[in-house]
Amino acid sequence: MTVRETGHARAASLEFHGVTKRYGRGESAHGAVNDLSFAVPAGAICVLVGPSGCGKTTSLKMVNRLIEPTEGQILLDGVNVMTENVTALRRRIGYVIQQVGLLPHLTVGRNVAIVPSLMGWSKQRQSARTDELLSLVGLDPERYRGRYPVQLSGGERQRVGVARALAADPPLMLMDEPFAAVDPIVRERLQDEFLRLQHELAKTILFVTHDIDEAIKMGDLIAVMEAGGRLAQFGSPDSVLAHPASDFVAQFVGEDRGLKRLSLVTIADLSLEPSAARPGLPTFGPGTKLRDALSVLLAADTSGGVALDDAGKPRGFVTVDAIASALAEGRGTVANP
Amino acid sequence: MDLIAATAQWLADPLNWQGPNGIPSRLMEHVALSGVSLLVAALIALPLGLWIGHTGRFSWWIVSTANAWRALPSFAVIGLLVPFTTVIDPDLGFTLYPTLVAMIVLAGPPILVNAYQGIAGVDGELVEAARAMGMKESQILFGVEIPIALPVLATGLRLAAVQVIATATLGATFGFGGLGRFIILGDANRDNGELFGGVVLVAMLALATLGAFLLLERRLVSTGLTRRAAG
CATH class of the missing domain: 3.40.50.300 (P-loop containing nucleotide triphosphate hydrolases)
Structure with missing residues (x-):
């Protein structure tokens, strides 16, 4: 007081x-x-x-x-x-x-x-x-x-x-x-x-x-x-x-609500398969929202893009499946403590 | 044309501007009587109107009564009061008191109704926001409601002031002085110059009062309330 x-x-x-x-x-x-x-x-x-x-x-x-x-x-x-x-x-x-x-x-x-x-x-x-x-x-x-x-x-x-x-x-x-x-x-x-x-x-x-x-x-x-x-x-x-x-x-x-959840999660939150630079594919900074990444992937009609780390180096390979499984993981957690 | 010439002649005559029956002393009587009644009416009606507006209590019947009151003819009010005031004071009870009381009674309603409506018209969300910031009720009344309602409050006072000046003229019929005296005398003496000279003086006094109130309002009301739209 x-x-x-x-x-x-x-x-x-x-x-x-x-x-x-x-x-x-x-x-x-x-x-x-x-x-x-x-x-x-x-x-x-x-x-x-x-x-x-x-x-x-x-x-x-x-x-x-x-x-x-x-x-x-x-x-x-x-x-x-x-x-x-x-x-x-x-x-x-x-x-x-x-x-x-x-x-x-x-x-x-x-x-x-x-x-x-x-x-x-x-x-x-x-x-x-x-x-x-x-x-x-x-x-x-x-x-x-x-x-x-x-x-x-x-x-x-x-x-x-x-x-x-x-x-x-x-x-x-x-x-x-x-x-x-x-x-x-x-x-x-x-x-x-x-x-x-x-x-x-x-x-x-x-x-x-x-x-x-x-x-x-x-x-x-x-x-x-x-x-x-x-x-x-x-x-x-x-x-x-x-x-x-x-x-x-x-x-x-x-x-x-699934799409709405994608706005809450960023690329940095994903655990990804390591990846080298892949010229021609879209790249995503760590702060990119999954919703925006998904939108880019769907519009570019590619199977995936490259996630970058804070230094701008390739960190991993982002696919539509990886985004979908990130949502699925969340679904497994307990909502109401 | 004769009438205008006669009026101008009467007004220009230096004799009419001298002594206890001259224009300056009658003007002072008129202004003093009007000022006192307006002040007394405001002292009663303003706090009452502000209180009703702030609390919302008794608003319906007080405002209805006040509005009905407004319909009373001034002349009748003065006449009705004479029998009562003469009992209290046989001398002034016939002259000063009935006029004074009638003026107070007639000036009250516009002041009261406008005070009530001005305060009641302040946006309730604004008052609640002020309360939510930790303003006390008196701080809300004086710091929020009165400043915002000021144009409406001032209109009530202005209406009352003009009405009081008009009513004071009638006082002459009952033996009180003031500018109405010239109208009564002019009529009795068949002196059109004096009669219309009195009329002109009353009208000018009313207009001057109106102007003074408007100037005062412009000074007192916040520019935040008078400006329009985003610039």
């Missing part, structure tokens, strides 16, 4: 224990979230994914107590959030939403500095932090700090939203469909940038989306939720794709 409050701890663990939210009473009571339990280790991105109305946003809002649970506990670094001072709790949790929620009457700089100013930082410290964060999300502070939200594009607003959520260096970030309001090209770029940022920051993140592809891309862990606010499956993206726990999950992740 004391460490966290000084703002030096970078990430907190997050646990849901039998969390239930019911609206109404007696006969008319209906559950928005039903007996939800899972644990996210510090520094991981956990994605809550599911169809609309499955209670994923309700679950997210129970963490910072915008909604209070009917039953169960949510622990942040082992401490029940209900026992903490609500405003102090919220100031330690970054919050990003689809509509961004930038205050229209304040400049970009003032928006980013909201939480630091609530926490009573000095003006110099606030503006230094604001400039640091704007640079971090790829916006030139000189150009952007004096602008108003209405003068920004959707993508720029979303970056400011992320910068604002990071302002007081919170150990946990809640992100509710943060990239849903921008067009697909900008969304992809924002996702990539955010993952790169997260690689440095290593925050604990609870991320809500209805888009399974986004969940697979962003998540270290995926919690698939279904109607009635129940947890249908919890695990790594690969295990959810390889071993859907139910028909609902299998249907939700899609018929192409």
Whole structure:
């Protein structure tokens, strides 16, 4: 606790224990979230994914107590959030939403500095932090700090939203469909940038989306939720794709879940027969996704290509069969610990 | 043309700009009465409207009552009050008080309704985002809702101010001073120059007030709210 409050701890663990939210009473009571339990280790991105109305946003809002649970506990670094001072709790949790929620009457700089100013930082410290964060999300502070939200594009607003959520260096970030309001090209770029940022920051993140592809891309862990606010499956993206726990999950992740898994595995993950250079055949760097390698092999109409190592030397021979057997291996592992 | 000439002549006559019955002192009476009633009305209606807007409580019946209230004719309100205020103070109860109370009563509803609507109209997602960042309710009201609703709040105050200036003119009928005095006297003395001189002064005061409020709004409302679209 004391460490966290000084703002030096970078990430907190997050646990849901039998969390239930019911609206109404007696006969008319209906559950928005039903007996939800899972644990996210510090520094991981956990994605809550599911169809609309499955209670994923309700679950997210129970963490910072915008909604209070009917039953169960949510622990942040082992401490029940209900026992903490609500405003102090919220100031330690970054919050990003689809509509961004930038205050229209304040400049970009003032928006980013909201939480630091609530926490009573000095003006110099606030503006230094604001400039640091704007640079971090790829916006030139000189150009952007004096602008108003209405003068920004959707993508720029979303970056400011992320910068604002990071302002007081919170150990946990809640992100509710943060990239849903921008067009697909900008969304992809924002996702990539955010993952790169997260690689440095290593925050604990609870991320809500209805888009399974986004969940697979962003998540270290995926919690698939279904109607009635129940947890249908919890695990790594690969295990959810390889071993859907139910028909609902299998249907939700899609018929192409095999292909989706190929986006999670790279050439470097394959164990291959050694190979010499073979002129004329396609070559693949170690970071190439299997999905892209397969696509190249099918389009080039060859039986195989050459995998290169980090030094660019031939490492092995990649065939369509090798890619298929990599998928089969994954299928053998246990999905739900 | 006679009317314009007579009005101009009356306005230009230095005698009309002197003494306790002159234009400056009547103008001051008018402005003072209007200012005091607007202030009292705002002190009552503004906090009430902000509170209803922020909490959403009692909104339906308070706003309905306020809107029905707006339909009351000013003249009737002053007349209705006289029997009550004269009981309290036989002298001022006939002149100052009924007008003052009527002005307060009539200025309240536009202030209240606009305060409520302005605050209630602030995007709920925005308010929730502010709450999620750890703003307290008072910080949300003063740091988010009021600044964003300011154009609507200001419109309510502006409407009330103009209405109050118009109503203050009626006070002259009941023996109170102000610019309405010239209209009453002009009518009684069949002096069209004085009558329309009074009319012109009231109209100019109303326009000047309107202009002052618009200037103030422009200064106070954030440019982030008045600018349009991404540049």
